Amino acid sequence: MATVTFREERCKGCELCISVCPEKIIVLAEHYNAMGFHPATVVEMDKCKACAICARMCPDVVIEVVKEEKQD
Amino acid sequence: MATVTFREERCKGCELCISVCPEKIIVLAEHYNAMGFHPATVVEMDKCKACAICARMCPDVVIEVVKEEKQD
Amino acid sequence: MSKVLMKGNEAIGEGAIRAGCRHFFGYPITPQSELPHYLAKRMPEVGGVFLQAESETSSINMVYGAAGAGFRTMTSSSSPGLSLMQEGISYLVGAELPCVVVNVMRGGPGLGNIAPAQGDYFQAVKGGGHGDYKLVVLAPASVQEIIDMMQVAFDLADQYRTPVMLVGDGILGQMMEPVELADEVTLPEVPAKPWAASGLKGRKKPNIVNSLYIVPEDCEELNQRLFAKYDVIAAQETRWEEYRLEDAEIVLTGFGTAARIAKSVVDKARSEGIKAGLIRPITLWPFPSEVYAKAAAHANKFLCVEMSMGQMVEDVRLAVNGKKPVHFYGRSGGMVPLAKDVLAEVKKLMAGGE
């Protein structure tokens, strides 16, 4: 299980994360953030592979990726 | 017959002409010119081949070379 | 004539074109970049050259080349860029080359900011470069005046073989105001430049553009020739505006944007019964010293308003020469004086406060 967190108030809606996510699970939200942008968000978190490609691409360091490792 | 003329008052006695003359016929004169240098001069003009190598080497454009062409 | 709304920076460019300038060399810097943008478009339309230089140092040296070749030419920048041009300006003076240099001043020192300021007055009028020299320094206060003054700038430059500086600030450069533009442009006549180094083309004696005077006697002679010229310029070309000055008890003064504000304060003060007047130097050098000396006869006080920590005020003091007190009100670092604050200062002074 992966958690991708967006610091929504910092997102500029550039869509670069969207364009690189291999799972195509990021979209821009309908609402505006305080800067007046539609912030990015993950729609189907369960599909996320925690590859962090989105985070690496994001110019504004909006994204943090955490993976729940299986506890054996 | 070649004539090599030195504008003696301009010669700085650098000896570069001397070092390149293939006929080794240029020397520094004993006397000083107005600038206080020993000026260069040709000792055996008849040996001169009018090759103008000396003139080409002289940094101060001191030397002029004229050749008397045979009149047939 | 047609009336159009125009940006100050664009007016500098259009004014230059109408003054016959066809060679502009410059480097981008806020708040004057609309001028290069404008000329990048306009110059090719009139067969001229807009060239972006690699730096301000290069711009001013390109101007040196173009001016020395006999062409009307100019460059433009804002404060830090002008600092980089100081060596080149000193060379232009030394070689007596006509050209126009524009400074759309911003907040300093250092990188400072891009807000409007007037902190480069000393640099412009006292000589920021090395050696003894003066520049003719013009200070327009509206977009219309910018357009008109560009012609004056090039004419003076050619007439006296001297660099001319035109100083504005971020407000003058960025604002749009209505201007009247002649529909038909007749290019001004440019004096012959027999001294220009533009290739012999049949001339026998080479022309040399030079500021090296290795023998001190010769260099002193150059200095004296320059200063004799400056005397003529001071006698013939000093320009200023007087406003409600005749009976003024307090004389406000300032240039450019600060003068606009001071002028509105004069009206406000008059409407409150204070006899205020204005002297607005249009040439910062030559400085209109005499009009201050004259005003000192009836005025009790002077108040110099600047967008700096106080620079022109020294020239006002030199002009008034101790006859009356000269006060100062300034904002700096990109701040602009508010009319209401200046008015308050006027009232304070008239009430006898310091």
Next chain:
Amino acid sequence: MSKVLMKGNEAIGEGAIRAGCRHFFGYPITPQSELPHYLAKRMPEVGGVFLQAESETSSINMVYGAAGAGFRTMTSSSSPGLSLMQEGISYLVGAELPCVVVNVMRGGPGLGNIAPAQGDYFQAVKGGGHGDYKLVVLAPASVQEIIDMMQVAFDLADQYRTPVMLVGDGILGQMMEPVELADEVTLPEVPAKPWAASGLKGRKKPNIVNSLYIVPEDCEELNQRLFAKYDVIAAQETRWEEYRLEDAEIVLTGFGTAARIAKSVVDKARSEGIKAGLIRPITLWPFPSEVYAKAAAHANKFLCVEMSMGQMVEDVRLAVNGKKPVHFYGRSGGMVPLAKDVLAEVKKLMAGGE
């Protein structure tokens, strides 16, 4: 103490080393090149760095780096080189960095020549760079004073976090004079520089060396802070020499080499019965205005002697403020006033001539 014969340019270098300066950045130019030559040899001996920069623009920016890192550092040049440093100097001021900048002035404007001159006075004291600022400007008049003053220069720079300029001319730089040198050098204590950007090394908050104040309010605050500092400097650090001034009817004044000449004229004039005296500003900024104002009480006239077309004379006039006439005698472009000519001028003035 040992007495040695030393060149002015070398004395600048030796003085710097004795003041604890270990980082010099410079670019060759006559007539100050013996300073880099000297330091190229000396710096490695004391574990310091002499680095030849690619230009004066780079020198001053290397100084910006070294000063911002917390080190005593300096650069040096002559007139055209100083013009190229104006942007950098304005940045150093804006970032409040302590350093020493030397100008061994030569004839101008332009390339001019390499003979001694004082035509960069305005550039030094009014601010040749953009924006509102002042430099502390020191003007020694002998090789001994150069050595001693280098220590003062670095101390003032550190104490007030300001660039300090030391101005000389070709004569001061090139001449040899006897100097007393302490045999044992104890390096001065340098104040802590907690603001230096030299790596966190355990500190939590990064230090930033900066002159960008994008918000005009902040930039105005910087300006006001600087000028408050300047007020303190003016109150505490103004230096000058008075010579036979008490009863002087004519006050000669000048700085550096011109002051030496003026001083000898004072003696000559006194020996001919003329009550002459001398004011020699040692700090050109802050300018010792008060001593002039005081002298104006007993003196009838002032005569400012300069190796320029007349620059310091404006500050003398501002100081005298119209109380007494201020006259000027100058030679320019690398020419040096002759004592006999200055004396003749004094006599002419005392005879009532202008």
Next chain:
Amino acid sequence: MAKVIFKRPDSLTDKQFHYCPGCTHGIIHRLVAEVIDEMGLQDDTVGVCPVGCSVFAYDYFNVDMFQASHGRAPAVATGIKRCLPERTVFTYQGDGDLASIGTAEIVHAAARSEKITTIFVNNAVYGMTGGQMAPTTLPGQKTTTSPRGREKELNGLPVRVSEMLATLDGAVYVARVSVHDPKHIVQAKKAIRKAFEIQKAGLGFALVEVLSTCPTNWGLSPKESIKWLAENMIPYYPLGVFKEPAEVK
């Protein structure tokens, strides 16, 4: 157990970047900060940033910083490094800054083999001042000072900085990378790391040229900008290592 796969590096402060949406300056900042973190240099580093869109970099890098005048960062860095030879000193410069007004400074820092690291952000335009032509602007590219597109006759041809500096014996590491997609971002980071390693090894001057976007002044969306970079810039500015010392190969 939660494992953090990706988080903000310590060598960035928590301040928000002021860059335009999609501007890759932000990516490059992050890569530099990550390298500083990973090499344990945060305590040790002094950064120098001149004028350009990244002029506020001192607010973002969580290390001691200098703001430098336009083009002169290499001289400022020289001054710092000559005083503090043990510290890590880097400059972060735009193409207008480094390749135009600052040409002499970068050439001579390289020739002197100053032990500094330069991050050179080439976005083919003057970003901060409103999209003027840079020395790196491509032929035909429209900018505010080349409104008809850059013309060879008027403005000559773009400068390839890496190739030029690689001719200098003093430049020991020179590489060109890009940040237009995740794969290239990984490569870019490797090059940046190498450039810092070379400094720490005392080998001399190292420079990484990073191709970057400027959506605002290119007049393109962030996504279009990425595409434009890949399709137009890379062919003119080939990626690769132009110089590398044997010691680190």
Next chain:
Amino acid sequence: MAKVIFKRPDSLTDKQFHYCPGCTHGIIHRLVAEVIDEMGLQDDTVGVCPVGCSVFAYDYFNVDMFQASHGRAPAVATGIKRCLPERTVFTYQGDGDLASIGTAEIVHAAARSEKITTIFVNNAVYGMTGGQMAPTTLPGQKTTTSPRGREKELNGLPVRVSEMLATLDGAVYVARVSVHDPKHIVQAKKAIRKAFEIQKAGLGFALVEVLSTCPTNWGLSPKESIKWLAENMIPYYPLGVFKEPAEVK
């Protein structure tokens, strides 16, 4: 009939050079003047000479001349050429001038492909100001500012200007020649001629680097200087053509 084999070119005035005995600046002056003569350009040419030992070149070249500030001749020449595109414009610059303070100006004149010709006199030292180290000073070479010899750690390694400029697309002709013996003098003249021909053909920027002596500051006799140049400079600064347009090959 008397045939003049060698005489002073018309494009030199009759003024005597102020150069030191054996200084090869004089040879280079003469070659430039000969080329101007032979190409019939005397009426047409504007020369630009900045500060350096050749600062008085305006007294020697019998054409219209500019004295320029230190390092900025390429910018001055650009200003002239953009006003007078039909004229022949050349700069004559020393190595301190062109390779140090004037680096940005020469790189950008080349990048813009200004249609000017630059004669670059590399004598590995600042001649005029008293023998300081230049960017071209050889490793180990003693100068007044490298009294222990140029050290790599302190001063880096010499700049090879021709190689560096040849990387620029705008530089269409770049060659390095020498004037240390008559044979090389002939070759040098050919290169200078080519550089002027390229300008006349409107092809772009052309530069000829000429290795030259400075007996005074090298502390050698003129003859020793010639030998030193051949033995020390040429190995570091290989002679040859680095760039040549197909049109003139």
Next chain:
Amino acid sequence: MLQEVLIAGFGGQGVLSTGQLLAYAGMIENKQVAWIPSYGPEMRGGTANCGITISDEPISSPLVTEPTTLIVMNRPSLDKFEKSVVPGGLILINSSLVDQKVTRQDLQVLEIPANRIAEELGNTKVANNIILGVLIELTGIVSLEAVVESLKKVLPARRHNLIPVNQQALEKGMQLAKEFKNKQ
């Protein structure tokens, strides 16, 4: 009469050209006018704003530091400029883009869903002119005729076909303003 209008939004929203249109109209009516943009580094892709002064007297400084009217085109602009408006002044908000409310109580505020209305008119580009219509109706700063006349000057010839729809937008705005006045 002295009116100082500040228009603020994102770069690319036509903020600057709308301001120029207004200034032009003032000029046509022979008023004293000045227009000045903000030109901070923030402009790059961030916020953009401009100030327009229209007056019967010569204008001393064109800087609009205390606007009589503020036009808000994005949320950050409201945060930034709300406090600067003169007491009793006017704020016009494009509520299609800004969902936030004005907190000050001493102002006249009008929310105009300009983008939605513009869509109804068939061209989202005319949203600004709807707001401009509101402005001229509420303040009388310039006449409709002058603005329409200005459109001819400001729009390039190839865009003159858009003049009718822009005029419609202006009139729509004026109508909204009238309704608002009636409601009060």
Next chain:
Amino acid sequence: MLQEVLIAGFGGQGVLSTGQLLAYAGMIENKQVAWIPSYGPEMRGGTANCGITISDEPISSPLVTEPTTLIVMNRPSLDKFEKSVVPGGLILINSSLVDQKVTRQDLQVLEIPANRIAEELGNTKVANNIILGVLIELTGIVSLEAVVESLKKVLPARRHNLIPVNQQALEKGMQLAKEFKNKQ
């Protein structure tokens, strides 16, 4: 007492160091001294000269524009400086290198074949000190002892073996001067 000496010749003839020796000697004698070189571009391999002022009073300007004594080491220097010497002043010429004559009649002139004499002493390098010996004898500007003392300071330690031959040269010069005075 105010003595202003100008020494002129080619670069490399030891003109500058000879001047320094003289200034040093003056300093040792607690006089006011100043030394200044010409530093024109002409210096490069061309002429070199320096001025030395030795005085009882503080020296205002060290520039020697009107020397009381001129020492001439090459021909161009005579051409250049002959006219600047004060009337009644002294010219010392190294006649081994200068074959030209002084034309002015209002001066004291002494021709010293210094190189030849130096050769006789076994070291051509000491030619300058022969002339210096003449100078100090004729003018009394400084004492022999002071010059010898200065040699120790001016010569690097590894050259101190040359002090005796230099002293010899100075004495030889003084002797020549005495002979000259006797002849007059």
